[in-house]
Amino acid sequence: MSELTAKLLKLLGPEAVLTAPSDLATYECDGFTIHKQSPDVVVFPTSAEQVAAVVRLCNQHDVPFLPRGAGTSLAGGCLPVGGGVVIALTRMKRILEVNARDEYAVVEPGVVNVWLTNQVKGQGLHYAPDPSSQGACTLGGNVATNSGGPHTLKYGVTVNHVLGVEMVLPDGSLLTAGGPCGHTAGYDLTGIIVGSEGTFGIVTKIWVRLTTNPQGYRTLLGVFETVDDATNCISGIIAAGIIPAALEMLDQLILGAVEAAFQFGFPLDAGAVLIMEVDGPNAGLDEEAGRIEAIAKQNGAREVRRANTEAERLLLWKCRKQAFGAVGRLAPSYCTQDGVVPRTKLPQMLRKIREIGQRHDLRIANVFHAGDGNLHPIILFDERDAGQVKRVLAASHEILEECLALGGSVTGEHGIGVEKLDFMPKLFSAADLAFMGRLKAAFNPDSRCSPAKLLPTAGACIEPTKAGRKAAL
Amino acid sequence: MVPSAAPEGVDLVRKAAAAGQAIYPRGGNTLTDYGLPPTRPGVTLDLTKLTRVIDYPARDMTITVESGITVAELQRTLAAEGQTLPLDLPVPEKTTLGGAVAANLFGPRRFGHGTLRDYVIGIQFINDQGELCKGGGQVVKNVAGYDLCKLMIGSWGTLGVITQITLKVKPLPEARAALGASVPLTRLASILDVLHASPARPVGIAVHIKGQAGHVELLVLLEESRPAVAWQMEQVKSALRAAGLEAEPVAGFDSRLQELANFPLSHSPSWVWRASVLPSRVAEFVSKASSQCTELLAEAGRGAVWGHGSTSTPAAVAALRSQVVGGGGSLTVWKAPAEHRTAEVLWGPPQPDWAMMRKVKAALDPQGLFNPGRLFVG
Numbered sequence: 001m002s003e004l005t006a007k008l009l010k011l012l013g014p015e016a017v018l019t020a021p022s023d024l025a026t027y028e029c030d031g032f033t034i035h036k037q038s039p040d041v042v043v044f045p046t047s048a049e050q051v052a053a054v055v056r057l058c059n060q061h062d063v064p065f066l067p068r069g070a071g072t073s074l075a076g077g078c079l080p081v082g083g084g085v086v087i088a089l090t091r092m093k094r095i096l097e098v099n100a101r102d103e104y105a106v107v108e109p110g111v112v113n114v115w116l117t118n119q120v121k122g123q124g125l126h127y128a129p130d131p132s133s134q135g136a137c138t139l140g141g142n143v144a145t146n147s148g149g150p151h152t153l154k155y156g157v158t159v160n161h162v163l164g165v166e167m168v169l170p171d172g173s174l175l176t177a178g179g180p181c182g183h184t185a186g187y188d189l190t191g192i193i194v195g196s197e198g199t200f201g202i203v204t205k206i207w208v209r210l211t212t213n214p215q216g217y218r219t220l221l222g223v224f225e226t227v228d229d230a231t232n233c234i235s236g237i238i239a240a241g242i243i244p245a246a247l248e249m250l251d252q253l254i255l256g257a258v259e260a261a262f263q264f265g266f267p268l269d270a271g272a273v274l275i276m277e278v279d280g281p282n283a284g285l286d287e288e289a290g291r292i293e294a295i296a297k298q299n300g301a302r303e304v305r306r307a308n309t310e311a312e313r314l315l316l317w318k319c320r321k322q323a324f325g326a327v328g329r330l331a332p333s334y335c336t337q338d339g340v341v342p343r344t345k346l347p348q349m350l351r352k353i354r355e356i357g358q359r360h361d362l363r364i365a366n367v368f369h370a371g372d373g374n375l376h377p378i379i380l381f382d383e384r385d386a387g388q389v390k391r392v393l394a395a396s397h398e399i400l401e402e403c404l405a406l407g408g409s410v411t412g413e414h415g416i417g418v419e420k421l422d423f424m425p426k427l428f429s430a431a432d433l434a435f436m437g438r439l440k441a442a443f444n445p446d447s448r449c450s451p452a453k454l455l456p457t458a459g460a461c462i463e464p465t466k467a468g469r470k471a472a473l
Numbered sequence: 474m475v476p477s478a479a480p481e482g483v484d485l486v487r488k489a490a491a492a493g494q495a496i497y498p499r500g501g502n503t504l505t506d507y508g509l510p511p512t513r514p515g516v517t518l519d520l521t522k523l524t525r526v527i528d529y530p531a532r533d534m535t536i537t538v539e540s541g542i543t544v545a546e547l548q549r550t551l552a553a554e555g556q557t558l559p560l561d562l563p564v565p566e567k568t569t570l571g572g573a574v575a576a577n578l579f580g581p582r583r584f585g586h587g588t589l590r591d592y593v594i595g596i597q598f599i600n601d602q603g604e605l606c607k608g609g610g611q612v613v614k615n616v617a618g619y620d621l622c623k624l625m626i627g628s629w630g631t632l633g634v635i636t637q638i639t640l641k642v643k644p645l646p647e648a649r650a651a652l653g654a655s656v657p658l659t660r661l662a663s664i665l666d667v668l669h670a671s672p673a674r675p676v677g678i679a680v681h682i683k684g685q686a687g688h689v690e691l692l693v694l695l696e697e698s699r700p701a702v703a704w705q706m707e708q709v710k711s712a713l714r715a716a717g718l719e720a721e722p723v724a725g726f727d728s729r730l731q732e733l734a735n736f737p738l739s740h741s742p743s744w745v746w747r748a749s750v751l752p753s754r755v756a757e758f759v760s761k762a763s764s765q766c767t768e769l770l771a772e773a774g775r776g777a778v779w780g781h782g783s784t785s786t787p788a789a790v791a792a793l794r795s796q797v798v799g800g801g802g803s804l805t806v807w808k809a810p811a812e813h814r815t816a817e818v819l820w821g822p823p824q825p826d827w828a829m830m831r832k833v834k835a836a837l838d839p840q841g842l843f844n845p846g847r848l849f850v851g
Contacts (some may be wrong), residue, residue, distance in 0.1 A: 101753045157616075175829050175830070176826060183609075185820050186826070186850060187834075191626070202585065238532065242644075243644065270811070281673070281697065281705060283703065283705075284699065326811070342533040343532070374557075397715060409610050409614070411617050416618070429606070431602070431606075434602075435600055435837065436621070439833065442829075449786070
């Protein structure tokens, strides 16, 4: 390892290499804090050529390596299993090209998601996939997990907005798939690279589609006595053939935290609120908003408020997108899940989550993408209490099992990472997993790139260890 | 060989594989001109009896069907619930959904509605081991595992036999309308720019050229709520009028839209190709291509151009291709006279990403069971 470190220092310079244990501690986990593992080295390349050179050195020394963006993964995607080299892409952060007429941009993987929208909004464009972490997460990370966000119901997920990628393959060679015109002949390599969670290589450049800004928005806040009423309202909206741009739910527990943090004026005694947004040409939007309001009232909404100005609309979204951050007011630690169920099963699923929380004596807050059935139950706990950690893991497991039982998935947008490896055999048969293993081997035959991620490997065993952060002195 | 259910198909694949025979999946049999001719003897696996609707929870806006269902039957099933797969697929009474997926077909409304890549959320297929495998699932948000749906879309039956597909679908729009205008070819670029600058968001901008007339037929397609369609119609009309063009509403445009959707398969020209170009270059490319084509159809919103030719030559097609490649695009020949059917003519010189595609094929079908030789992947 020290020989490799010396070569990395020589290749990139000391300003681009971290080796001190106190520096490495930051990189021992990501947003999923239950598992930690220190890397041996963290490097900060600034070009595809440097990334390729790092990969070749790792291969020569038989050391594992993996990419990392902002480390906002909630599934342990950035966990350096087996130590090795973390290749941080945060210094590759240039927006290389913006083409407003042809509606695409070319970016480096370290570009923060919201920077791109900020860059192009003056030209009436935005980058549509807007995960709640968009103020911190990188486009490279979005590609790795096929990130979603609140607007996927109408606008799709990351893969629907990626036209091409340049990627350093695990053997150190460079692959370019797709481009400004998207993919055409042969296999859709871009389509399978997006969502591959860093197991196919290290993405070094991305061609993304830009979306024209809608002419108008109407953003409504429905206030409901119960979560059941709110979920029935969602079903009603979809059944009416309306495709809102976004349909997000927050329950009472999360509302309390968000109200304390942002003072939006959320009613603290409501069982749940629904943010319901439609967008498009102004003509007809008021009517559509009116229809949604009627459906909400039919489903027991106590009141339906409207965001009357752009400022109000942005504040409402800020409250939603920073809800996870507000959770700190409720408990020292949290663990969230990313299950999906068919929309019509939402009421049942939320009742089950309540029951699971009661049985395990845990508080569970809910804020999520209700329109596409993608839940984020936030289990509140204190990670210093090993007993609580065990109950949290058990409750998480039960929640995901129920998602599967209702015909859903264990991950709508966060990825399998390491967290949900043991669910893969429940979602997929041995034949399915073997087929996926062969696909992975075509890209990553030695498994040195992002080992022990996404696909369970025989013998890989990540035991949930004791809770608690290793003290940084 | 015509299985009537997936397990039969599995049996047939295993037997054929054991006997060392290649397997040629077949749906509506409409795209046999695409690609290179078969390289070795084998069996045809006809999927047209796999036509069942497996599950259709309309209120979830998803549907699971067997791959041999025709596009027309699928759309009828969806329409009964006020829903649709908003893609323009050719010859829908014959084309199977599995075939459309394998070929990644799309039409004029790609600009507003995307392609099959944006609708397939789950897929089941028979692999080279004679196992029934699946990717994706039944829900619209799902990132578990590798995206085998994307792998299969456009794979031309070279990685397995698709047996079942789960789609997310959309509600039928409240209103639809089309505006048509005749545009001099010399003015096409500026007219497309005018449309791009308009606040209207058409779901399709189709440009059709027949012969050497010097004029193109422009069709602007709108789908939305009734007020939004009416407003957008006015926006487009006045923008075009300001540019000196009179656009008229087109009544009964469904049949015209289906004609345009049929373009890849219509008229039996000797050459058919499809190019991907940047939207800003559609007009320029269409101008250059029109001299060697009997007919052209462009989807000008995202940038795709279909060409029919009768007197093309490999050199002329290669010249068109190099223009397109220079602008970051590509050109694929979908049909050519038998004597010109080579990889170089159909797809051009080997591209750098072909090596990775060949590795994928070699990993997933090392014996070359499925459509061997059809694509440049092996």
